[in-house]
Amino acid sequence: xxxxxxxxxxxxxxxxxxxxxxxxxxxxxxxxxxxxxxxxxxxxxxxxxxxxxxxxxxxxxxxxxxxxxxxxxxxxxxxxxxxxxxxxxxxxxxxxxxxxxxxxxxxxxxxxxxxxxxxxxxxxxxxxxxxxxxxxxxxxxxxxxxxxxxxxxxxxxxxxxxxxxxxxxxxxxxxxxxxxxxxxxxxxxxxxxxxxxxxxxxxxxxxxxxxxxxxxxxxxxxxxxxxxxxxxxxxxxxxxxxxxxxxxxxxxxxxxxxxxxxxxxxxxxxxxxxxxxxxxxxxxxxxxxxxxxxxxxxxxxxxxxxxxxxxxxxxxxxxxxxxxxxxxxxxxxxxxxxxxxxxxxxxxxxxxxxxxxxxxxxxxxxxxxxxxxxxxxxxxxxxxxxxxxxxxxxxxxxxxxxxxxxxxxxxxxxxxxxxxxxxxxxxxxxxxxxxxxxxxxxxxxxxxxxxxxxxxxxxxxxxxxxxxxxxxx
Amino acid sequence: xxxxxxxxxxxxxxxxxxxxxxxxxxxxxxxxxxxxxxxxxxxxxxxxxxxxxxxxxxxxxxxxxxxxxxxxxxxxxxxxxxxxxxxxxxxxxxxxxxxxxxxxxxxxxxxxxxxxxxxxxxxxxxxxxxxxxxxxxxxxxxxxxxxxxxxxxxxxxxxxxxxxxxxxxxxxxxxxxxxxxxxxxxxxxxxxxxxxxxxxxxxxxxxxxxxxxxxxxxxxxxxxxxxxxxxxxxxxxxxxxxxxxxxxxxxxxxxxxxxxxxxxxxxxxxxxxxxxxxxxxxxxxxxxxxxxxxxxxxxxxxxxxxxxxxxxxxxxxxxxxxxxxxxxxxxxxxxxxxxxxxxxxxxxxxxxxxxxxxxxxxxxxxxxxxxxxxxxxxxxxxxxxxxxxxxxxxxxxxxxxxxxxxxxxxxxxxxxxxxxxxxxxxxxxxxxxxxxxxxxxxxxxxxxxxxxxxxxxxxxxxxxxxxxxxxxx
Numbered sequence: 001x002x003x004x005x006x007x008x009x010x011x012x013x014x015x016x017x018x019x020x021x022x023x024x025x026x027x028x029x030x031x032x033x034x035x036x037x038x039x040x041x042x043x044x045x046x047x048x049x050x051x052x053x054x055x056x057x058x059x060x061x062x063x064x065x066x067x068x069x070x071x072x073x074x075x076x077x078x079x080x081x082x083x084x085x086x087x088x089x090x091x092x093x094x095x096x097x098x099x100x101x102x103x104x105x106x107x108x109x110x111x112x113x114x115x116x117x118x119x120x121x122x123x124x125x126x127x128x129x130x131x132x133x134x135x136x137x138x139x140x141x142x143x144x145x146x147x148x149x150x151x152x153x154x155x156x157x158x159x160x161x162x163x164x165x166x167x168x169x170x171x172x173x174x175x176x177x178x179x180x181x182x183x184x185x186x187x188x189x190x191x192x193x194x195x196x197x198x199x200x201x202x203x204x205x206x207x208x209x210x211x212x213x214x215x216x217x218x219x220x221x222x223x224x225x226x227x228x229x230x231x232x233x234x235x236x237x238x239x240x241x242x243x244x245x246x247x248x249x250x251x252x253x254x255x256x257x258x259x260x261x262x263x264x265x266x267x268x269x270x271x272x273x274x275x276x277x278x279x280x281x282x283x284x285x286x287x288x289x290x291x292x293x294x295x296x297x298x299x300x301x302x303x304x305x306x307x308x309x310x311x312x313x314x315x316x317x318x319x320x321x322x323x324x325x326x327x328x329x330x331x332x333x334x335x336x337x338x339x340x341x342x343x344x345x346x347x348x349x350x351x352x353x354x355x356x357x358x359x360x361x362x363x364x365x366x367x368x369x370x371x372x373x374x375x376x377x378x379x380x381x382x383x384x385x386x387x388x389x390x391x392x393x394x395x396x397x398x399x400x401x402x403x404x405x406x407x408x409x410x411x412x413x414x415x416x417x418x419x420x421x422x423x424x425x426x427x428x429x430x431x432x433x434x435x436x437x438x439x440x441x442x443x444x445x446x447x448x449x450x451x452x453x454x455x456x457x458x459x460x461x462x463x464x465x466x467x468x469x470x471x472x473x
Numbered sequence: 474x475x476x477x478x479x480x481x482x483x484x485x486x487x488x489x490x491x492x493x494x495x496x497x498x499x500x501x502x503x504x505x506x507x508x509x510x511x512x513x514x515x516x517x518x519x520x521x522x523x524x525x526x527x528x529x530x531x532x533x534x535x536x537x538x539x540x541x542x543x544x545x546x547x548x549x550x551x552x553x554x555x556x557x558x559x560x561x562x563x564x565x566x567x568x569x570x571x572x573x574x575x576x577x578x579x580x581x582x583x584x585x586x587x588x589x590x591x592x593x594x595x596x597x598x599x600x601x602x603x604x605x606x607x608x609x610x611x612x613x614x615x616x617x618x619x620x621x622x623x624x625x626x627x628x629x630x631x632x633x634x635x636x637x638x639x640x641x642x643x644x645x646x647x648x649x650x651x652x653x654x655x656x657x658x659x660x661x662x663x664x665x666x667x668x669x670x671x672x673x674x675x676x677x678x679x680x681x682x683x684x685x686x687x688x689x690x691x692x693x694x695x696x697x698x699x700x701x702x703x704x705x706x707x708x709x710x711x712x713x714x715x716x717x718x719x720x721x722x723x724x725x726x727x728x729x730x731x732x733x734x735x736x737x738x739x740x741x742x743x744x745x746x747x748x749x750x751x752x753x754x755x756x757x758x759x760x761x762x763x764x765x766x767x768x769x770x771x772x773x774x775x776x777x778x779x780x781x782x783x784x785x786x787x788x789x790x791x792x793x794x795x796x797x798x799x800x801x802x803x804x805x806x807x808x809x810x811x812x813x814x815x816x817x818x819x820x821x822x823x824x825x826x827x828x829x830x831x832x833x834x835x836x837x838x839x840x841x842x843x844x845x846x847x848x849x850x851x852x853x854x855x856x857x858x859x860x861x862x863x864x865x866x867x868x869x870x871x872x873x874x875x876x877x878x879x880x881x882x883x884x885x886x887x888x889x890x891x892x893x894x895x896x897x898x899x900x901x902x903x904x905x906x907x908x909x910x911x912x913x914x915x916x917x918x919x920x921x922x923x924x925x926x927x928x929x930x931x932x933x934x935x936x937x938x939x940x941x942x943x944x945x946x
Contacts, residue, residue, distance in 0.1 A: 153666050158750060171749070178748050183691050184681055188750035189662040189757065193626050193854050194715060203716035205849035208657055208790070218656050220790050242667060243676035243758070244944060269849065275651050276644070277631060277661035278751020281849035284662065285716070317681065317693050319946075376678035376742065376754035377944070381666050471717060471850070473792075 002324065003252065003300040006109075008032075008116040011456040015119045016127040017137075019060030026449065026459025027058040027140075032115050033257065033292040033460070036093035037063060038144040053093035055148055056138070058292060058461070059119055063138040063145070066115060067092040072132060074125050075118060081110050094150035098256070099238045099382025108237070108256075112297050145291045146197050147259070149235055149383040154190040154287065155373060156231075156263055156387035159364040163392035166404045171271065182313055185320070185364040185372045187389075190263075191284035195385060198260075198290050198463045204440060204470040205285040207269035222470035223266035223282075226438040230337050230400035230446055232359050233261035234366050234386040235293050242379035248322045251370035252296060254380060258333070260290035260446045260463035261387050267403055267437070289385070290446070290463035298458060302450040303328040304360040319375055320368045329365035333460075334358055335391050335448045337400065342441030343431045351445055352429060355405060357391045357398040359448075402427075406436045440469045475797065476725065476773040479582075481505075481589040484929040488592045489600040490610075492533030499922065499932025500531040500613075505588050506730065506765040506933070509566035510536060511617040526566035528621055529611070531765060531934070532592055536611040536618070539588060540565040545605060547598050548591060554583050567623040571729070572711045572855025581710070581729075585770050618764045620732070622708050622856040624668040627760065628846060629704075629736060629860035630660040632837040636865035639877045644744065655786055658793070658837040658845045660862075663736075664757035668858060671733075671763050671936045677913060677943040678758040680742035695943035696739035696755075699911040703810050703873035703919055705832050706734035707839050707859040708766050715852035721795045724843035725769060727853060731806070733763035733919045733936035734860050740876055740910070762858070763919070763936035771931060775923040776801040777833040792848055793841045802838035806933075807831055808864050808921045810873065815914030816904045824918055825902060828878060830864045830871040832921075875900075879909045913942045 007013070008030065014021055015029040027033070037056045040049065054067035067090055069075035076085025084107040088098045098108070117123055126132055158164055161181065168176030180186065196202075204226055209219045237256025240246050246254055263283060270282030306329040315321060322329075335358065338351035364372075366386075374380055390400040399405045406424045426434035438444070443466045449459035480486070481503065487494055488502040500506070510529045513522065527540035540563055542548035549558025557580040561571045571581070590596055599605055631637055634654065641649030653659065669675075677699055682692045710729025713719050719727060736756060743755030779802040788794060795802075808831065811824035837845075842859055863873040872878045879897045899907035911917070916939045922932035 153664055155753075168749070179684075179687075180681075180691075180745055180748065184746055186746070186750055186753075188753055189664050191626055191662050191851060192665070193852050193857075196715075203850050206718065207849045208653075211652075214652075217787065218653075218790070220792065242669075243941075245679065266849070272653055273657055273659070274749070274751075275653065276641070276747070276751070277659055278747075278749070280628075280659075280661055281846070281851060284851040285849045314690065317691070319693060373754070376680045376739070376758045377676050378664060378754060378757040379666050384666075468716075 003296045005300045008112055009301050011454060014121045015059060016121050017060045017062055017119060019062065022060065023457065025060050026461055027060055028456050028458065029059065029116060029119050030456040031294065031298050031458035032057050032112055033294040033298065034095065034148050035145050035291040035293065036148040037065070037138065038146060053146065055089055055092055055095060056145065057115055058140055061140050063140050063143055064115070064119065065136050065138060069118065069136050072135065074132065075114055080104060081107055093148050094383065095148040096150055096383040108295070109297055112295065147289055147291050148293060151192045151195040151385050152381045152383040154192045154195055154385045155187050156190045156389060157185055157187040157364065157369050158389040159185055159362040159369065160389055160392045161363040162394050163390040163400060163404065166392065166399065170403070170407065183317065185369045187369065187373070188278045190287065190387070194284050195287045195289060198288055198465065200288070200465060201468045202264055202286040202288065202465045203468045205266050205269065205281065206470055206473065207266055207281055208272055209268040210272040218272060221473065223269055224437070225267035226467065227265045227267050227402045228337065228438065228444045229263040229265055229390040230335055230355065230357065231261040231263050231390060232333065232335065232388040232448070233259045233289050235259060236380050236384040236386065237382055239381040240374050240379055243377040245377065246371055246374040248320060248325060248367050248371040251367035254370055255296055255366055257293040257295040258299065259293050260448050260460050262288040262444060262446055262463055262465065263387055264288070265401070288463055288465045290461050292461045294458065294460055299331055299450065301455045302332045302452055304330040304332045306330050306365050307361055307363065316368065320371055325365055325367050329367050330360040330362070331366070332358065332360045332452065333448050333450055335446065338445040338447065339435070340443045340445065341429055341431060341433055341439065343433060344429060345443070347431060349430050354427065355397055355399055357393045357400055359388065359391055361393050362388060362391065402435070402437050438467050440467050442467045476769045478773045481585055482774050484927060487594045488532060489594050490533045490535055490592065492535065495533065496930065498533050499934050500533055501929050501931065502532065502589060502592050503929040504767065504771050504931035505530050505585055506767040506771065507568065507621050508618050508764040508766065509621040510538070510611065511619060526619065528562055528565055528568060529618065530588055531613055534613050536613050536616055537588070537592065538609050538611060542591065542609050545608065547605065548587055553577060554580055566621050567856065568621040569623055569856040581768070582770055585768065619670050620762055620764050621766060624665045624858050625854045625856040627663040627665045627668055627858045628660050629663045629862060630658055630837065630842050631862040632658055632835040632842065633862055633865045634836040635867050636863040636873060636877065639865065639872065643876070643880065656790065658842045660842065660846070661751045663760065663860070667757050668760045668762060671761055671938065673761070673938060674941045675737055675759040675761065675938045676941045678739050678742065678754065679943055679946065680739055680754055681745055682741040683745040691745060694946065696742055697910070698740035699940065700738045700740050700875045701810065701911065701917045702736040702738055702863040703808055703828065703830065704734040704736050704863060705806065705808065705861040705921070706732045706762050708732060709853050709857040709859065710855055712854040713847050713852055716850040718850065719844055719847040721793060721798060721840050721844040724840035727843055728769055728839055730766040730768040731772065732766050733921050733933050735761040735917060735919055735936055735938065736860055737761070738874070761936055761938045763934050765934045767931065767933055772804055772923065774928045775805045775925055777803040777805045779803050779838050780834055780836065789841065793844055798838055798840050802840050803833040803835070804839070805831065805833045805925065806921050806923055808919065811918040811920065812908070813916040813918065814902055814904065814906055814912065816906060817902060818916070820904065822903050827900065828870055828872055830866045830873055832861065832864055834866050835861060835864065875908070875910055911940050913940050915940045
């Protein structure tokens with residue numbers, strides 16, 4: 001099943017919610033991503049705070065409570081999808097059960113169509129019902145929005161060949177890009193418990209770092225090389241039976257949608273620990289995701305050919321290759337990183353943009369990652385999070401982490417601007433502060449959006465967190 | 474808190490369940506591990522099979538249903554622990570909620586004391602109540618026993634220096650033991666979804682393997698080097714707040730108990746994929762655990778000093794070092810691997826033992842692994858599974874996987890018996906069959922037990938699975 005462009009993508013479509021027409025809004029009626037929202041339960045006698053987690057769809061500066069919309073009878077109801085609306089939407093988050101094998105085929109597309117219809121300019125059901133609107137519409141600003149899926153397993157890939165080459169040059173100067181890179185979407189298992197929501201502060205980790213001299217004792221203390229990684233997260237909507245690989249032709253059916261992902265990394269801890277079994281504590285202290293999952297249906301107008309393979313690039317093995325993947329396996333998402341220091345916020349200065357890249361330039365597509373992940377029989381589950389790996393492009397301003405961005409080495413410069421790993425160039429902030437890696441109080445903000453001629457721009461909202469000081473030792 | 478030896482460990486203690494006195498039984502009254510058991514719900518009108526998952530404790534050849542025991546009033550009831558019995562035991566599996574911060578301190582020890590008392594020879598409450606016995610006691614043989622905890626995250630360590638050196642010699646002949654090994658309990662994130670119960674078959678994975686010649690295309694097909702890994706699993710019973718490390722002095726309080734773990738590994742897939750981010754699909758097709766978790770309380774009489782550090786071994790950094798850990802951080806568990814081929818089972822031949830090792834010889838202790846894991850702020854959660862890594866000792870017959878066992882290279886032999894990685898010596902089975910790696914139809918069985926002079930032997934049951942053919946490509 002390919003995700004098709006239909007009437008819900010029509011750029012002329014407008015909503016009766018005015019703010020959705022703002023051309024700058026991430027959330028026009030053509031988008032309709034899904035999140036959850038914590039809502040206090042008011043009629044509770046208990047002393048403890050209690051809440052429910054309803055499913056919501058952002059529209060302009062509002063949130064539509066779609067769980068309550070089903071319960072109130074304006075969404076779902078009747079027809080072959082009635083049970084699906086009752087089972088998967090009315091009960092609220094987590095949305096993981098939408099991966100059940102008995103969900104009616106086509107339900108996700110139908111959900112999108114009905115939400116689109118309910119919010120369309122000419123639909124009166126909700127528009128003209130003041131009482132119901134009060135119940136179903138919330139202000140987005142200040143709402144307690146969280147991801148709709150409970151993260152099961154977290155896998156992080158390494159799909160940008162530019163990132164892999166840059167980082168490889170620093171960690172293994174003689175051998176930057178390993179021979180398996182062009183054959184395997186290289187990835188590793190990450191930590192699910194520390195996948196956290198946008199807005200939660202991130203505490204600088206303590207950890208062991210390389211001894212100052214060979215044979216000496218390693219250091220232990222707060223990381224001095226704390227970094228972000230600009231990534232896209234792919235949320236699995238449907239799993240596979242353990243032992244049975246997913247064919248590349250079916251791979252995208254298993255993906256529910258995309259969110260922003262900041263895979264925080266402590267580079268000094270990583271350098272000392274990562275051999276031979278890969279990154280561990282340098283990553284597992286936190287990974288931040290944005291709450292809004294933009295569905296694969298919404299992304300249909302923004303597909304792009306997978307990057308062309310040429311020169312050293314072999315044709316992928318058959319289980320990772322298909323015509324549709326070559327022609328439209330990539331997704332055209334512009335991704336940006338912004339930084340705001342504590343001093344900048346105190347002086348009311350706007351965050352500065354550090355880089356801008358694009359997901360479509362990744363060496364491996366989401367279908368290839370899903371097909372590879374399941375090729376050995378590993379069972380994916382609804383709610384699994386797959387990270388793309390750092391989204392870095394070929395140019396300096398498209399490098400998706402500070403490790404690459406403040407590094408003088410540039411494998412594409414000839415002669416090289418510096419011997420790899422020998423020098424670092426700080427970033428200047430508008431306050432005169434300088435950054436090589438992150439400082440306590442820094443806020444990192446990821447943004448993403450899709451733009452295309454003749455299409456309404458859609459966005460991912462933001463993924464943000466402030467760095468807190470390490471715990472005292 | 475240290476786990477103390479008390480009256481429940483008294484070797485003279487006997488149960489009114491006769492089979493528990495069998496000196497060969499893994500489950501005397503001194504053991505009392507915890508598992509869950511699927512029980513059909515009979516009064517259900519629905520066509521579908523439904524069941525409940527009650528908590529059980531194996532005793533001799535029986536299972537005591539402790540959830541039903543609480544519901545029936547012979548366990549729990551009254552006193553300061555009443556709510557704990559109701560909240561954590563009466564509802565059945567999963568047992569993860571026992572990690573709640575509001576569990577009454579001492580509840581786990583009290584649970585053990587009360588079960589011990591209920592089963593002790595002189596306690597009449599259950600012994601003399603035929604009707605209740607019928608309800609609470611099940612035959613262990615044929616029961617659908619499963620782990621009591623839902624696996625959250627799975628982390629696999631690499632704590633045997635013998636295993637690390639052997640495998641390092643094969644994968645990196647020039648550089649077998651990396652400089653971080655003696656400083657860091659090296660580990661990596663594993664896959665939680667494919668942690669499966671003993672008895673479930675394991676399907677041979679498909680995967681990419683190294684090109685036959687440099688620059689050539691990799692192969693893709695069923696793994697030709699399928700292996701087991703003899704490990705111990707540590708089940709986390711209580712988590713930590715994200716960002717806040719667990720001190721080594723407190724580390725064992727966070728561990729509920731131990732089970733057997735077979736971390737199946739496809740060596741040919743591993744060799745090609747593992748650089749630079751570690752093992753991925755070569756491990757994530759399946760990891761089998763035994764259902765019975767032997768509690769830290771039960772293991773109190775079987776503690777041992779951590780292996781002495783000498784020669785090249787540095788003193789661990791302070792956050793990984795403590796007097797109590799040096800004096801009693803290790804656990805004396807004998808671990809064995811048995812193999813039974815399809816032909817052997819057809820000819821009714823007993824499984825053959827391939828190796829025998831001991832957990833106490835691991836370079837890193839469970840307290841060190843827990844302290845390290847949380848040192849960067851990663852939040853452990855109840856139900857997390859920590860694997861020890863392959864338990865291999867210094868001798869050939871204590872090597873915990875076929876990769877080491879059938880390999881001629883022996884870093885301790887002088888002169889070496891073969892150039893590392895160049896030759897493999899098959900194992901002869903009683904049928905005349907030979908094994909270098911696992912064949913379809915092979916059953917691998919792990920066993921473990923604790924024995925000590927003046928103490929009643931306790932065991933872990935078994936962890937077993939049969940290898941199935943790979944799916945057709």
